[in-house]
Amino acid sequence: MSGLQISYFEASARKRLSGLVDTNSFTEYCPPELRQTSPHLALLGSPLAFDDGVVVGRATLAGHSILIAAQEGRFNGGSVGEIHGAKICGLLDKALVKKPAAVLLLVDSGGVRLHEANAGLIAISEIMRAVLRVQDAGIPVLAFVGGSCGAFGGMGIVTRLCTEIVMSEQGRLGLSGPEVIETVKGVDEFDSRDRALVWRITGGKLRRALGEATLLVDDLIPAFRSAAEELLKRYQALPLITDDLDTLTAVQTKLENRNKRFANARDGRDIWQATFADASRVPDLTVSEFNHQLGALS
Amino acid sequence: MSEQTVYDRLFGTGNHALIFAGLFMHGWAQIGGQRVAVIGTTDHAAIDVTLSLQISEAILNVVRKNSAPNTPPCPIVFIADTQGQALSRHEELLGLNGYFSHIVRCVDLARRRGHRLVTVICGEAVSGGFLAYGMMADRICALPEAQVRVMDLRAMSRVTKISHERLAELSQQSPVFAPGAENYWRMGGIHEIWTAEDNWSTRLASALELAKISDDRAEIGVERGGRQLAATTAVIVANA
Numbered sequence: 001m002s003g004l005q006i007s008y009f010e011a012s013a014r015k016r017l018s019g020l021v022d023t024n025s026f027t028e029y030c031p032p033e034l035r036q037t038s039p040h041l042a043l044l045g046s047p048l049a050f051d052d053g054v055v056v057g058r059a060t061l062a063g064h065s066i067l068i069a070a071q072e073g074r075f076n077g078g079s080v081g082e083i084h085g086a087k088i089c090g091l092l093d094k095a096l097v098k099k100p101a102a103v104l105l106l107v108d109s110g111g112v113r114l115h116e117a118n119a120g121l122i123a124i125s126e127i128m129r130a131v132l133r134v135q136d137a138g139i140p141v142l143a144f145v146g147g148s149c150g151a152f153g154g155m156g157i158v159t160r161l162c163t164e165i166v167m168s169e170q171g172r173l174g175l176s177g178p179e180v181i182e183t184v185k186g187v188d189e190f191d192s193r194d195r196a197l198v199w200r201i202t203g204g205k206l207r208r209a210l211g212e213a214t215l216l217v218d219d220l221i222p223a224f225r226s227a228a229e230e231l232l233k234r235y236q237a238l239p240l241i242t243d244d245l246d247t248l249t250a251v252q253t254k255l256e257n258r259n260k261r262f263a264n265a266r267d268g269r270d271i272w273q274a275t276f277a278d279a280s281r282v283p284d285l286t287v288s289e290f291n292h293q294l295g296a297l298s
Numbered sequence: 299m300s301e302q303t304v305y306d307r308l309f310g311t312g313n314h315a316l317i318f319a320g321l322f323m324h325g326w327a328q329i330g331g332q333r334v335a336v337i338g339t340t341d342h343a344a345i346d347v348t349l350s351l352q353i354s355e356a357i358l359n360v361v362r363k364n365s366a367p368n369t370p371p372c373p374i375v376f377i378a379d380t381q382g383q384a385l386s387r388h389e390e391l392l393g394l395n396g397y398f399s400h401i402v403r404c405v406d407l408a409r410r411r412g413h414r415l416v417t418v419i420c421g422e423a424v425s426g427g428f429l430a431y432g433m434m435a436d437r438i439c440a441l442p443e444a445q446v447r448v449m450d451l452r453a454m455s456r457v458t459k460i461s462h463e464r465l466a467e468l469s470q471q472s473p474v475f476a477p478g479a480e481n482y483w484r485m486g487g488i489h490e491i492w493t494a495e496d497n498w499s500t501r502l503a504s505a506l507e508l509a510k511i512s513d514d515r516a517e518i519g520v521e522r523g524g525r526q527l528a529a530t531t532a533v534i535v536a537n538a
Binding site: 029030034036039040043044045046056057082083085086087089090091093094097112114115116117118119120121122123124125126128129130132136152153154156157158159160161173174175176178180181184185189190201202206207210212242243244245248249251252255256258259262264265266267268270271 | 403406458
């Protein structure tokens with residue numbers, strides 16, 4: 001493991017992956033040497049990547065056998081095309097046979113790749129079903145969100161289907177990106193250049209306060225690794241139970257309550273005010289202070 | 299064609315009891331002497347948090363009603379008519395993606411409990427709104443005239459910086475990016491497209507018979523020639 005204090009946000013997908021798993025334990029599936037590039041991008045004359053923007057393979061993490069996928073946000077916004085999506089689907093299929101301790105998804109994606117939109121949308125729906133199949137087989141699927149593209153569009157839905165979601169403060173999770181909302185609804189609805197606002201609507205602290213992200217960590221690769229270790233250890237001791245009618249009914253109630261409680265909320269500040277003693281300080285809290293205050297509330 | 303006429307053609311006149319509440323609809327119908335639950339949206343609904351909760355609640359209610367011993371799980375017919383997810387700061391703040399994933403989990407619960415799931419795309423099926431439940435069914439059917447897409451070509455042109463003319467031209471060669479139910483059919487994303495002349499009740503009954511629990515869309519994409527790489531790439535990874 002790399003002990004360097006490297007920003008997860010700034011790192012490439014391969015750097016994140018190698019920093020998360022045990023040293024020299026990673027074996028890549030469908031590696032760049034196979035040149036499995038997108039013919040659809042080629043048809044449109046767009047740049048190609050030999051891995052189509054996602055790295056998949058097996059590794060160990062703290063000695064546990066895992067399968068792992070890392071999306072490269074710097075290639076077409078981590079978007080999901082036919083091959084990109086199929087690599088993730090294939091990895092999830094493999095999990096059913098190989099029975100790893102967990103599947104890790106290092107999500108960094110705006111969702112469907114528009115250059116191959118239909119293939120991307122179908123692929124994401126296939127990933128959604130595969131994520132549920134893997135969990136139904138008792139294997140946790142862990143999402144990590146801390147890259148520059150966040151987890152949006154269909155990948156925002158996929159992320160919320162995972163067993164656990166680890167986020168950094170800089171990580172963003174949602175459905176429609178701020179730019180899309182601004183383009184369609186106007187700058188008064190959502191000013192996508194107001195970075196503080198974007199962060200308050202979609203960022204890691206907000207998602208953690210709402211209970212969507214299950215762990216909030218510092219923007220450092222070792223911090224993400226520690227979280228992964230902790231979760232792997234937890235799920236070794238605690239077998240995963242597939243959602244039944246009672247658990248989903250409880251989620252339904254929880255989501256209904258959130259909808260009622262925040263019926264008029266349009267800014268993360270509304271959530272802070274309802275949650276924290278001193279809402280004005282929330283943006284300045286360190287991750288450990290934030291986690292501590294949130295822990296004291298529950 | 300009015301929506302009532304559509305439901306009459308799908309289920310037969312007098313064979314359905316559907317409740318409409320805003321853009322949400324649900325109820326019961328008969329298909330081939332079998333009782334089915336119907337859940338969906340109407341009028342090209344933009345799916346927001348409130349509508350999401352109505353859909354997931356309706357699915358949970360169907361599963362709950364069928365939980366008694368010796369009750370065979372009834373099929374569920376999803377009616378998809380959505381322009382996509384609602385776009386607003388409020389919806390994003392609440393985590394609309396999480397509400398959609400809750401619907402997906404509810405659909406999956408129904409599948410695991412033995413409910414066969416068929417989607418009928420009635421008006422349009424777009425992007426996130428289609429992903430939320432329509433695309434999660436075992437078998438996906440489109441009525442004639444159904445519009446299916448992520449984004450129209452003009453908007454796609456603005457985002458990809460590829461001229462509209464070029465996109466329109468290339469869409470003649472490839473089903474992969476341009477809107478259209480036919481394109482989704484070729485790629486395996488839609489199982490059946492019905493014609494105006496078809497007997498939709500008969501087709502729906504047959505779709506319920508053909509509905510498979512396993513996700514067969516990648517293989518169908520290969521068979522129909524519209525999506526050659528997904529299945530082979532997934533196999534390369536799965537067999538590595």
